[in-house]
Structure formats: C-alpha cells, structure tokens
Amino acid sequence: MIVELDQQIELFQRRFNLVKTEVSKVIVGYDEIIDGILMGLLARGHVLLEGVPGLGKTKLVQTLSGALQLRFSRIQFTPDLMPADITGTNVIQQNDAGEKLLQFQPGPLFGNIILADEINRATPKTQSALLEAMQEKTVTVGKESYQLELPFFVLATQNPLEMEGTYPLPEAQLDRFFMKLRVDYPSIQSMHIILNRTTRTGEPMPERVLAGPQILEMRETVLAVPIARPVQEYAVRLVLATHPDTPEAHAMTNQYVRYGASPRGAQALVLGGKIRALLHNRVHVSAEDIRAITLSVLRHRVLLNFEGEAEQIETDAILEAILRDTPEP
Amino acid sequence: MSDREIIIESLAKAGSRIRTNRLIGRFARALSIFIAIAVFVTAVNIFIPLGRTVLGAFWVLWLLALAADVVRNLGPRTGLSEAAADVDREARLKDEVVSAYWFLNQNANNPWIDLQIRRAAATVRGLDIRGLYPRIFPPASYIAAGGLVLLVALNFAPIEPGAIDLFPSAPPEIDAPLETEELFDEIEELLDRAEELQPSQSIEEFQALLESLENSEVALEEAEQQMEDVESLIDEGNLTVAGILEGLEEVGEDLQQSEDTQMAGQGLIEGNLGEAASELEELAEEISAGREPASDLDDALREAAGNRRPGLEELASQLEAGAAGLDSENLEAVEQALVGSAESLNQLANIIESQRLQNEAAARMDALQDALREAQAETEISEIDLPDDLITPNDEVQTPFSTGEGAPQPGEGDGTGNEETTGQDMSELDLPSESGGEGGAQAGEAPGQNPENLNADANGLIPMGYGYSPEINEGAATSLEVQLQEELVEVMLDEIASETEEEPQELSSRREASALDYRNAPSDLTPAQQGLLNPDRIPREYQNLIKEYFEAIRTEQ
Numbered sequence A: 001m002i003v004e005l006d007q008q009i010e011l012f013q014r015r016f017n018l019v020k021t022e023v024s025k026v027i028v029g030y031d032e033i034i035d036g037i038l039m040g041l042l043a044r045g046h047v048l049l050e051g052v053p054g055l056g057k058t059k060l061v062q063t064l065s066g067a068l069q070l071r072f073s074r075i076q077f078t079p080d081l082m083p084a085d086i087t088g089t090n091v092i093q094q095n096d097a098g099e100k101l102l103q104f105q106p107g108p109l110f111g112n113i114i115l116a117d118e119i120n121r122a123t124p125k126t127q128s129a130l131l132e133a134m135q136e137k138t139v140t141v142g143k144e145s146y147q148l149e150l151p152f153f154v155l156a157t158q159n160p161l162e163m164e165g166t167y168p169l170p171e172a173q174l175d176r177f178f179m180k181l182r183v184d185y186p187s188i189q190s191m192h193i194i195l196n197r198t199t200r201t202g203e204p205m206p207e208r209v210l211a212g213p214q215i216l217e218m219r220e221t222v223l224a225v226p227i228a229r230p231v232q233e234y235a236v237r238l239v240l241a242t243h244p245d246t247p248e249a250h251a252m253t254n255q256y257v258r259y260g261a262s263p264r265g266a267q268a269l270v271l272g273g274k275i276r277a278l279l280h281n282r283v284h285v286s287a288e289d290i291r292a293i294t295l296s297v298l299r300h301r302v303l304l305n306f307e308g309e310a311e312q313i314e315t316d317a318i319l320e321a322i323l324r325d326t327p328e329p
Numbered sequence B: 001m002s003d004r005e006i007i008i009e010s011l012a013k014a015g016s017r018i019r020t021n022r023l024i025g026r027f028a029r030a031l032s033i034f035i036a037i038a039v040f041v042t043a044v045n046i047f048i049p050l051g052r053t054v055l056g057a058f059w060v061l062w063l064l065a066l067a068a069d070v071v072r073n074l075g076p077r078t079g080l081s082e083a084a085a086d087v088d089r090e091a092r093l094k095d096e097v098v099s100a101y102w103f104l105n106q107n108a109n110n111p112w113i114d115l116q117i118r119r120a121a122a123t124v125r126g127l128d129i130r131g132l133y134p135r136i137f138p139p140a141s142y143i144a145a146g147g148l149v150l151l152v153a154l155n156f157a158p159i160e161p162g163a164i165d166l167f168p169s170a171p172p173e174i175d176a177p178l179e180t181e182e183l184f185d186e187i188e189e190l191l192d193r194a195e196e197l198q199p200s201q202s203i204e205e206f207q208a209l210l211e212s213l214e215n216s217e218v219a220l221e222e223a224e225q226q227m228e229d230v231e232s233l234i235d236e237g238n239l240t241v242a243g244i245l246e247g248l249e250e251v252g253e254d255l256q257q258s259e260d261t262q263m264a265g266q267g268l269i270e271g272n273l274g275e276a277a278s279e280l281e282e283l284a285e286e287i288s289a290g291r292e293p294a295s296d297l298d299d300a301l302r303e304a305a306g307n308r309r310p311g312l313e314e315l316a317s318q319l320e321a322g323a324a325g326l327d328s329e330n331l332e333a334v335e336q337a338l339v340g341s342a343e344s345l346n347q348l349a350n351i352i353e354s355q356r357l358q359n360e361a362a363a364r365m366d367a368l369q370d371a372l373r374e375a376q377a378e379t380e381i382s383e384i385d386l387p388d389d390l391i392t393p394n395d396e397v398q399t400p401f402s403t404g405e406g407a408p409q410p411g412e413g414d415g416t417g418n419e420e421t422t423g424q425d426m427s428e429l430d431l432p433s434e435s436g437g438e439g440g441a442q443a444g445e446a447p448g449q450n451p452e453n454l455n456a457d458a459n460g461l462i463p464m465g466y467g468y469s470p471e472i473n474e475g476a477a478t479s480l481e482v483q484l485q486e487e488l489v490e491v492m493l494d495e496i497a498s499e500t501e502e503e504p505q506e507l508s509s510r511r512e513a514s515a516l517d518y519r520n521a522p523s524d525l526t527p528a529q530q531g532l533l534n535p536d537r538i539p540r541e542y543q544n545l546i547k548e549y550f551e552a553i554r555t556e557q
Helices: A002-026 A031-042 A057-067 A083-087 A124-128 A130-136 A171-175 A188-198 A212-224 A229-240 A251-256 A263-279 A287-298 A306-310 A315-325 B003-047 B052-074 B080-091 B096-106 B111-125 B139-156 B178-197 B201-214 B220-255 B262-269 B273-289 B297-305 B313-327 B331-382 B441-445 B451-458 B479-501 B505-515 B527-533 B540-552
Strands: A047-050 A072-076 A088-094 A100-106 A113-117 A138-141 A144-147 A153-158 A179-182 A257-259
Touching (some): A002 A031, A002 A057, A002 A212, A002 A263, A031 A047, A031 A057, A031 A179, A031 A212, A031 A263, A031 A287, A047 A057, A057 A072, A057 A113, A057 A153, A083 A088, A083 A124, A083 A138, A088 A138, A100 A144, A124 A171, A130 A138, A130 A153, A130 A171, A179 A287, A229 A263, A229 A287, A251 A257, A251 A306, A251 A315, A257 A306, A263 A287, A287 A315, B003 B080, B003 B096, B003 B111, B003 B139, B080 B096, B096 B111, B178 B201, B178 B331, B201 B220, B201 B331, B220 B297, B220 B331, B262 B273, B297 B313, B313 B331
Parallel strands (some): A047 A153, A047 A179, A072 A113, A113 A153
Antiparallel strands (some): A138 A144
C-alpha cells in the first residue's frame, strides 16, 4: 500500500511537471504564476490574475488550456456584458412538429476551463453571475439548474483597479477565488526569450498532456495528504490574525482591515499546502508550505478599511507582518 | 524497533539534551548575574566597610536567591512535542517530526499517515542527535567563571574591609562597649553636678563633646582634639581656683588674728570653707543678739579684705564693709557684712567643688578615650571579631605609644606648663624625673607634632588632673607594639632630623609665643602651689615607667 502511495505521489509530481513543461514552452518567466494556476486547478479553486494589459495573462491561460484536454471557453468581459451572455439563456425553438419550445442554450460558462478576461470591466451584476458556477459548479437559468462538467476552473484576469473603466469585484466573488496572482513585468532575460519565441516563425505550441479524469485523480490525491494539527493550527492562526477586533488579531489588522479572510481562506491555505507538500515529495504539510502560499491565498480576502485605503496600505504588507509575528509550530 | 519506537526514543534523547543545554545556559546566565552582584558587594566592602551583619545578611539572601533561581530554572522536563518541534527546527525537517509525533498520538488508520510516520522514522534514524545538540558552554558560563575567580580573589586577597577609603572625612560610627557606656554615664553625672554648682563655658563644651562622641557624630581622633580645647578651659579654671585657695589661706591667717574669727580663719586655712562660713554666720547672729565684737575684729577684717585676688573680690568687699561697720559702730552693717562674707565663702566653695568635678570628669574622659582606642587596637592586631563599626577607616593601629596622630611622644607635655626643654633632639629625649612640666614643651615643638594633641597623647596611659589616680596600666606597651614602635621611631627620627635642619618659621613663632606666655611670669608661689598650677600630664608614678620604656627601645648607635 505504501509503495502504491509512493507511486501515486510520483505520478502526481510527473503530471504536474508535464503540464508545467508544456506551458513553459510558450510562457516565459512565470514559474510561480504557472504553479499557482495549477494549484488552483488541483485544489478545485479558481484563480484571479491581476496585472496591467500586455503581460501575457490571456496567453498564459490559453496555453494552459492547450496543455490540457479540456473544453476551453473565453469570455471577454465588457461593461455591456449581461449575465445571460455567460450563463446561457432559454431561446424559443421550433421542433419537428412545429411546436415552439423554450430550450436552454448554454453559455460559455459551460466548459472546463473558463477564461474570464478582464473580469473587472463588467458590471458587478454580470460579475456576480459567476458566483454560483464558481462555488456550486451549477448554473441556474429560470427554474432549471444545470450541472457544470468537472473539472470546472475559472481563470479570471483583471486590470489594476486604478485603471479607468474597471469595477471592483464583489467581496463574495473575490472570496471564491483560490488565489490572486500578481503578474509583473518580465525580466530582461525573460523578455529576450519572449521576443525570440514570438518574433520568428515556428511559434511553439503546447501539447495536450493531461485530461480531465487525470486532473480529478490528482485532486483526490491532494485531499488524501494528511496534515497535523499543529500545522493546521498555524494556518488557522494566520487567518484569525486577519480578523479585526479579535483576540488573535494583529495590530495592523486592527488598524487597517475592515474584513478578514473567511474560512475559505483557511481551506485554501491547507489545500495549497498539501499540493505544495506533494510537489516537494512530502506526505505532510509543513508551516513552510502554508507560509509560501499565504500572500497569494489571502491577499484578496483581506479588505482594507478607510484608513487602510487612505494610507494606501498593501494587504501584502499586513500579511507579511502577520507571517512575521505568528509563531510557527 | 518499530517506527513509533524509533521516533519516541529519538525525541526523548533530543529532549534530554535540549533540557540539559537549556539548563546550562540558564544557570550560566543566572550564575553570571549572581556572581557579578557578589563581586560588586565584595568590592564595595573594600571601599566602604559594610559590617559583618550586612555582609552576613547579603550572603544569606544571595544563597537563597540563587537556590530559588536554580529551582525555578529546573522547571518541568522538555515534552516530546516540544522536542519534536525543536528537532524540526534544528534539522530543518519542515515539521516532519512534529507531524509524525502528532499522527502517532492520534492512532489513525490511514495509509498516508503510515507513510508519513515511516518516512519520519527513517529521517529521525539518520539524525545525529548529539551532533544536533552538542554540549556548548554559553558565553555567560565564561563570564560566570571569570566572576567566580574574581570573587575568590577579592575574598582571599589580603585586603581589609575599608582598606580603600572613599570617604575619609566621614565620622565612624562607634559602637561603644559596655564599660565605656558606664564611663559615659559617670562623666555625664559629674558634669551635671559641676554645672549645678557653678555653670561655666568649659562644662558646656565638655557636655557637647561628650554628646557628640556618644552619638558617634564625631570621630575618636577629632574628639581627642576637641577635648584639648575643653581641657585648656578647665586648666584656666584650675589656675583661678589655685589663686582662690591661696587667697583664702591668706584671708584665714588674717582672720585668725581676732578671737572672734579665729575658728573661721582656721577653717579657711584648712580649706574647709563651709565651716568658716558657719563660724561667720554664728558670729553675725551673736552680734545681732547684742554681744560686743572683739576689739581686734576690725583690724582682722580689714587685713583680710586686703587680699583682693581674682575671684575673691566679693569676699574682700564684704570683709571691708564689716570693718567699716565696726569703725562706725554700726553693728547691723557688721552683721550683714559677716552674713555676706559667709555667702561668698559658700559660693567660692561651689566654684572649687565644680572645678574638682570637672577635673574628675576630664580624667574619666581620658579613660573613656583609652578604652575606645584600645578596643580598636586590639581588633586590628589580634583580628578579634569586634563590631566593624568601631574601626575607623584609614586608622592605623593606635597603641598607647604609637606615632599616629595624637599619639604620645616622649617628653611631651600639655603645653601649658613651664616647658623649658625646647629644641631637644628626639634621640636624646628622656622624660623628666621631676614634675613641673620639664620637657613638656618638646611636644609642642617637635616637627610634625601637634601641641594641641598633647593631652590626648598622654591619654593612652595617664589620666590627667588631680584628685584622680587610676591604677597603672602597663600591659599595652609591651611585646609587638614595642617592636613596631622601634621602627616607627626610626622613621620619625629621620623625618624630624630632616625637618629640624630647616626649622619652619611657624615653629619659631610658636616657641616665641610660648616663651611670652603669661604663665611663665615670675611668681612668688611656693613650689607646691606652682605644682598645683602647672599640673604635669605625666604623674610621678608613671615617669619611671615611661623612661624605662624609651630606654628599652633606644636604637643602638
């Protein structure tokens, strides 16, 4: 049995690395971003990518879908986009008997990998249309609920909120993203490689190396990894430290935070920690695994108060302070 | 050995070493602090003697605090979970052992957990626990060791408490022994009685000095210097009393010429002033009763009134008034004059008695100072455990013949007599075999010697004043002190020889002032009276003893 588990772990790592290798053929210099996206996929979560236009966010998602044998949908969010445009709607159709019936026409949400491009350009109303799909993996139109096919993975990109024509995502929707990854400008070396790859003939294309059932299998492996109470308590303490006006709250939290991370945050920390442990050939989660993903997992779950906004406090700064002051097991 | 046993055993071993290292660190830290405190207190004791009581209390508290700290630091044994966390931290195992230990305690049936425990056991088996937790003496242990060496050195080094005096002017607290307490009481009583009879400045100053000494407000040496001033005042009183006694003797001889005052005169000659006063009062009563006074009474009274010495002015005036009354046959005036004369005699009797009491008190004061000084000397020489407070900082061993400040010197007098042996070489010093202050001035002129201290110098052995003759104390100037004194005398002689060559102008002035002293004026007093007026600080019974002493320690040429 133990040998099988060792093989299972090895298989997990191999599959993960396969996808990463394929994505890396196209995407340059974003190893941590790729890891984060794959973690979100394996943790049954969704990932929000934030960065200024032109950094290859969309390209990254397209490449990932290219490496996976999954149905890929792209939704370009615009201010006039309506919820029905993404969920689908009932349309009148005439059957062979000449009867007119309302028939559900699935929207782009019915796919495995959904690219919600520039999600914050749509109005909150449309953004909220994603809520049910992201959490329940179902879409309800009229009186009918439609089950989405698993794996269902939303990869959203957004431009920084200070840009014009953007709407902040509702807190409830933000909380449903497993991670929020920040895409920065590539380094000089990465830029050279990008130019070399994209300005010549024969642009590399990823191969499809992982199918949906394999991904679901990997998800089961992740869930099987045990976590000891001391390490889990560390994750809980980190989350509780983001809750203002509580005994566990950090000083910066009390000063600058309006709402802290929800239990989804703690779930994300533990799941992310498990994936990271497997990737490091461990069958236990360590505090280091938790610490490594804390910023990505919690940064969008901590909402600043007026003072924090006024002083332009970065949530990352608060989380770093919490990481610094929270004792490890 | 199962995976579980491997992990538990390794954690127990690690826990033991963790605890040991932690205890070493804590003890070293605590010990360094405690030893630093002890070194500090020991060092302070060198500069400021803390006394045996304070030191004893400190060491008891020190030991108690150290023991309490040791007990507190022992604390509970290191738990295995704590050891697991520490092993993870030290070996950078990323919570592998912590997780494994926790899973072990859960007894969960899960293949993933079994795998984790197996992996953790393999990892722990490969760990070198001793290498992970080596026995390292923390820096604090070196500090503690250094402090310990310093503490031992300070305690066993031949440095006496108070050897380095930071506050040389601070008066020492004298914890007087029991016998000195009695002396204090006796002197106080004598002074009270003397003040009751006849208040004087000397009594006031004497009382103030006694109170300061009793309350340890003044050092012994300083008290001796102040006593010199008091004794000067007493000596002046003695001069006055001597004159009064002499005058009264002459008055008595004159009064004996008349039959009526013959008994009164006899009483004055014998020094019985009370009886003389009673006789005069009886005579006054008889005259008042109508008896005719003798015919030669007016002559006797008039001649007696001619003795107008200092202190006898009132008596002379009364006697003169009596004679005048007889001449004018005014018996009432005669009676009043005789009563007034009797009152004057009673007043003079009080003055004389008061002076006697002061002399006695001064003698007791000498004895008191001797007792205090001897207590110091014995403490320092024999290292007998006396109260440290009795020992003044910077004190040398002060034997009765030591050369320290205020120490007696050969040939020293009190500076108040007819000191004629001046400028004498100290190597030739010898004590006068006769009274009268011979050689007494040498002390005042010896370089480096303070004439004001002469009384105090003599105090080591010789009580001053008349009417007081304690037993001879010969014990102090023998054995070790004598040998030490030889060396000191040699040094002193060298110093004196060098300083005599260039005699200070101040010394010449002092000698000239001494020669012009009113007390050296020609006198028609009898030798006995001169002896009374010039009391030698070295009574006759001590003179041979002192002479033999200096002959014994004389250096061979």
